[in-house]
Amino acid sequence: MAKFLVENKGPLRGEVSISGAKNSVLPIMAATLLCNEECIIQDVPALRDVEVMCQILESLGVKVDADFSNNRLSLNATEILHNETPPELAKRMRASILTMGPILARKGSAVVALPGGCAIGARPIDLHLKGFEALGAEIIFGEHHVEARAEKLKGNRIYLDYPSVGATENIITAAVFAEGTTIIENVAEEPEIVDLANYLNKMGAKIKGAGTDTIKIEGVERLHGTTHTVIPDRIETGTFMVAAAITRGDVLIKNVVPDHVRPVIAKLTECGCVVEDTIDGLRVRGDVNPLVATDIKTLPYPGFPTDMQSQFMALLTTVEGQSTVIETVFENRYMHISELNRMGADITHDGRSAIINGGAPLHGSSVMSTDLRAGAALVLAGLVASGTTEVTEIYHIERGYTEFVDKLRGIGAEIRKED
Ligand code: UD1
DSSP: OOEEEEEOOSSOEEEEEOOBOHHHHHHHHHHGGGOSSEEEEESOOOOHHHHHHHHHHHHTTOEEEEEGGGTEEEEEOSOOOOSBOOHHHHTTOGGGGGGHHHHHHHHSEEEEEOOOOBTTBOOOOHHHHHHHHHTTOEEEEOSSEEEEEOSSOBOOEEEOSSOOHHHHHHHHHHHTTSBSEEEEESOOOOHHHHHHHHHHHHTTOEEEOBTBSEEEEEOOSOOOOOEEEOOBOHHHHHHHHHHHHHTTOEEEEESOOGGGGHHHHHHHHHHTOEEEEETTEEEEESSSSOOOOOOEEBOSTTSBOGGGHHHHHHHHTTSSEEEEEEOOSOTTOOTHHHHHHHTTOOEEEETTEEEEEETOOOBOOEEEOOSHHHHHHHHHHHTTSBSOEEEEOTHHHHHHOTTHHHHHHHTTOEEEEEO
């Protein structure tokens, strides 16, 4: 099994460039199923999850031409052969559920394997299905799959009980061809939703309000091919910001949208970091002031992202004093705590709250990534732990970070992959 070996080489310094956003490219790739002409997607990160989405699209009949060395994908869904995402691929990636809305809209029926819970929580899809139903689809449950079926979807007013990112994306794509007007209220406001809406609008869709809590979609007859560049990954950005902070380094992070990482900037500043928004990118300095404890609470955008919680917790273990973390988005996103404690951290948790008594020195240990962001947090902790930190189950990390080792080494980290 491949693992990362991480050593403490002191403060990270230099420049790193951020790749395209995983959570943008996946829904955008799925949305391409709506269009029967060639679409070009640029700044595509070379990630495991993107490869799986390519395989899913190919299995559905999409002509996929992937040029990962130039971060470019050409997708042509002239014909969609099936209405079912292969269960073995669907099981490999939860984002496979995002094919459901486009397939339903295009074929009148979509079948997907029921996504089970995952390490970070139950992650049901009730809100996705509620949206399809409101558009007139019939929902049929099998033992291991669910089907949405509708001869013709009709626009409707839909209220989401929770601003789920995936449900917002799936309902938008389902509604693109629906007759009349669809209004979705209490939707997710994440930048990835805006990117998806921009992509679809370039193809001829009529979507307004993305980035606010209400989205309005006028149904159109068809979409045409386009070229789109995905936004930079705000979670990769945040992870490198924390890498600079935790090592008390000085790193310039390029290809970023500062507005997308406002909560991370705010919390790092509260800790005592200096974050400068320069013409070249975000410069994060952890070497100016002594860092102090702070509290974070994860929330839907524009709140503090749950996908940055574990990395920030790693940082909080290194500052003197007590910090609190409250995770409100996922019910079980604390599996990195036992691993960080194994490295010498002092963290306790009860339900959704965790208390970090910071300042205890971290030491290298063999620790396991339990999910993508937890794995990144352990690598960050390894950058400041004494001795060697061995991070196992790194396939989780490779699902979401492109060239993680090379990018970290480029700013002075000592990390290597061992197979
Ligand atoms: C997306 C991101 C993931 C991020 C998450 C929250 C992608 C590919 N993944 O995941 O990295 O951590 O947003 O920012 O974009 N829920 C329900 N019913 C539903 C749908 C969701 O109860 O039908 C709950 C979930 O269990 C969870 C919460 O809503 O507790 C947030 O989930 P959601 O926003 O849907 O996350 P994802 O789209 O799965």
